[in-house]
Amino acid sequence: MDMQNGTAQKSFLTKVIMISTLGGLLFGYDTGVINGALPYMSDPSQLNLTALGQGMVSASLLLGAALGAVFGGRLSDRHGRRTNIMYLSILFFFATLGCTLAPSMEIMIAARFMLGIAVGGASVTVPSYLAEVSPANQRGGIVTRNELMIVSGQLAAFVINAILGSFMGDYPHVWRYMLVIAALPAICLFIGMFRVPESPRWLVSKDRTNDALGVLRKMRSEGEAQEELMQIETTVLKERGLKKASFKDLSTPWIRRIVLIGIGIAIVQQITGVNSIMYYGTEILKDAGFATQAALIGNIANGVISVLATFVGIWLLGRVGRRPMLITGLIGTTCSLLLIGFMSSMLQGTEILPYIVLSLTVTFLAFQQGAISPVTWLMLSEIFPLRLRGIGMGTTVFFLWMVNFMVGLLFPVLLAGMGLSATFYIFAALGLGAITFVKLCLPETKDLTLEQLEENFRNHGRGPVEEAVQEKPYTAKPAAAPNQTLK
Template identity: 40%
Template sequence: MQKKRSNLWLYFFGALGGMLYGYDTGVISGAILFMKEELGLNAFTEGLVVSAILIGAIFGSGFSGKLTDRFGRRKTIMSAAVLYCIGGLGTAMAPTAEYMVAFRIVLGLAVGCSTTIVPLYLSELAPKESRGALSSLNQLMITIGILVSYLINYAFSDAGAWRWMLGLAIVPSTALLIGIFFMPESPRWLLANGRDGKARAVLAKMRGRNRVDQEVHEIKETEKRDNGGLKELFEPWVRPALIAGLGLAFLQQFIGTNTIIYYAPKTFTNVGFENSAAILGTVGIGTVNVLMTLVAIRMIDRLGRKPLLLFGNAGMVISLIVLALTNLFFGNTAGAAWTTVICLGVFIVVFAVSWGPIVWVMLPELFPLHIRGIGTGVSTLMLHAGNLIVTITFPALLEAMGISYLFLCYAGIGIAAFLFVFFKVKETKGKSLEEIEHELKNGGERKAGGRAADQ
């Protein structure tokens, strides 16, 4: 029991980077309301402040995959923690809009690193029978970070203390930087780099000594001593994993969830809520997000990744269609306002038990060991690129199309995502990372995959 509790603390600190991503993503929605006058923001610079973190995240994702394959998962997370500390302090003390944008880009570099490495790191530490639940801790921490940011925004909203809103990110940043010193390196990375003794010690601590030999044997069967690069990522046998990874990452952003996270207050005010009520409404959304992610952690290793993704698509599409049609035909009535709240709540519920955690779980599962870092990095780069496009285009599209037609567009993307998952994504539930790689090499035989998933 003591060993199990110790391991949970390891997974907690491993996932803490997710909390920072969530906090820095959510806090700007409240802080931006109060920094406009002091920093002299116009419509363009306001959008740039919000989206700068995503610009940095694209670059961070692009180079972090190669870095983690070369220097290890632990050192790369440590570097991200340092960047989180610098970015948090810098944004809190920024004297001008230019400095704010620059330090938001620094935060973005940290976000790109952590969103690439944390899911990969958790996936490689976790045993196969509970890998989905433990890897989902990353998404749980993201949702907790978003909720905490909403609560901090609400707490400081009366005083308009936006610098405190941003600056409090230094607390989890410091915790991550300290905690990562006590974390082990990924045993799979250690074996791939010839450090067998250290890998065995880590596996003995995480699994128990009786499972070490078997797991080392499985890893070594698929191991390549030299880490691969972009060329290996495009090899024909890896291509199905690359298509699935890029598609899941891009579609997770384009099915509409980040418009709710970034612009929830704006969405609520558009249907008639006052500013204070709109900010409080985002706290409700954040709470639902956390609670349903806890439900997902219980379900993901029982029901499987693919069924939950398909269920999530169906629920999100229905909620978006109802939301759009209600606002189209009933306008700014009280009924339409409350229907909006309900529909957004349903959307968050089904997203939180499906696309929210599962994409983060599956990205590192899809790729073979020798290019797992760079494959996850490229997919995460696509995720942040999609996030950036949605963030930049949402205000203009909302103004040009109106909320009803815009959410109908997101519903159409949700239908496309359903078809993509159905035809292009394979189940990974219950399989070790080495079994997934073996199936990929052998064409992903459906019968073998089905038997492994049922075990």
């Protein structure tokens, strides 16, 4: 009987994970599908997009995502993780239809902005839900499945774009078919969320302890459910008595330093130019010399390497220090960018150039997704003590999305005005600045507790300092961060 119960509980948890991570799949598909839709969408017979128009269509989603990330956490705290994901699935569906049926650039931008709000909300709500329904000893592996679903969604978008481009490339409205496919997982997510429970952590925070215990019993043994409920109640009680930080606390040097380092980590992840490849990979390959259909097919390689490298990155996180892993990744991406710039100028117009550019973008993504992106989200979850986590994560994720927005907006303008070579030289220069920042400013966080990290920030390595906050910091393991390669 116990074995049967254990199997049923494991099966139920698996169902919960599979359904909720459809939010990550939508995140990935909606950020990746524009890669193949833009060439057709830009045609004079369609939306007639200029280089700036392409940037605005792509980047409007990212601006919406910045807003969605800021308010998504607050709404899920108010209404519940499950309920918020259901609302997001509805927004995903109708915003997708708006993009699909858009008759003009202006309506497309508005619909993409609304779609971005759903993407940003999912980027913070889904990982929180996964972390709160997962057993403690499986939490890391379960939460990182959302990252795998994100890059898998991007890969699915690249593959579908290539298939539709190959078989329907002569049909002027093919881009609408590329976009509307995202409505299917949105429907599945909405229906599926009726079959999964609310987060037990959220239920306890709303004094619904019996409901929380009922949820835990569906996914844990009786003893494990009772023990975890006690742990949740203790944590919630301590958090209620903990004064949260505000922007006024930034006047305290050590708090300001942590927040600025967090912002720096977020900016470093984006100024590599990763999302110029994830959003405009097809345009990059076309500029290098591929025809549109060949570029769509070649771009699949970028999606495949992103998925494979994410597996490698997850494996490396427990074995390599954060700083050396991040520096190695940045050296690899910067060298790849320099080579793209150099080869584009030296081999311009040759038949071999598009294949060289494709191989270098694949190399770039191997370093980015295998080292930089996993470390980014992990370090953001580690450097903030509990009382700073709300303001710290909110501020850093906002900056991450805004830099992502600027890259998405300006890249096609730079590509059209300066060419492939000069554009990638700019990103290479930014990569050198990122390496310098990591070497000079970034602390190592591996194998350190939150108390040790907080003490290091307070002391600046010079011995004890006067307490900057009144309450004793609460001891906790780093929370699972919303690991959304913003791709």
